[in-house]
Amino acid sequence: MVSTDDFRALTAFRLLVAAESLQCLWSLSLAAVDVYALLVKRSFRTPRATTIYSTGDWVTGALSFAAASGSAAMTTLINNDLLLCSENHCPTFMAATAMAFLSWFAIAPSCVINLWAAVYAVQRA
Numbered sequence: 001m002v003s004t005d006d007f008r009a010l011t012a013f014r015l016l017v018a019a020e021s022l023q024c025l026w027s028l029s030l031a032a033v034d035v036y037a038l039l040v041k042r043s044f045r046t047p048r049a050t051t052i053y054s055t056g057d058w059v060t061g062a063l064s065f066a067a068a069s070g071s072a073a074m075t076t077l078i079n080n081d082l083l084l085c086s087e088n089h090c091p092t093f094m095a096a097t098a099m100a101f102l103s104w105f106a107i108a109p110s111c112v113i114n115l116w117a118a119v120y121a122v123q124r125a
Helices: 011-040 047-081 090-124
Strands: none
Touching: 011 047, 011 090, 047 090
């Protein structure tokens, strides 16, 4: 999607790429923390850490959903209303938007479970 020549003209798709890049970095950093916790055989289930995980998941999840929604609106505008799909790369943009929604649906259970764990950890503390 970034390699197309008309990518820079559509701000919604730039936001989508930025949001999904941030989501990837957040997920990789959480994976690194998990691997470190396994290597040192220590649990990071403190109320503070759980709150940080939950907040990060909600922020990146909301940003991903907002970017996917904006990209879907732009794709619909280009395809249905302006009838400019022959001049743009609509199938590429549509596929990227669909994958963004699928990634958000994969993130949503993690957001809900981490929020539940954060509330439980804060109540016990």
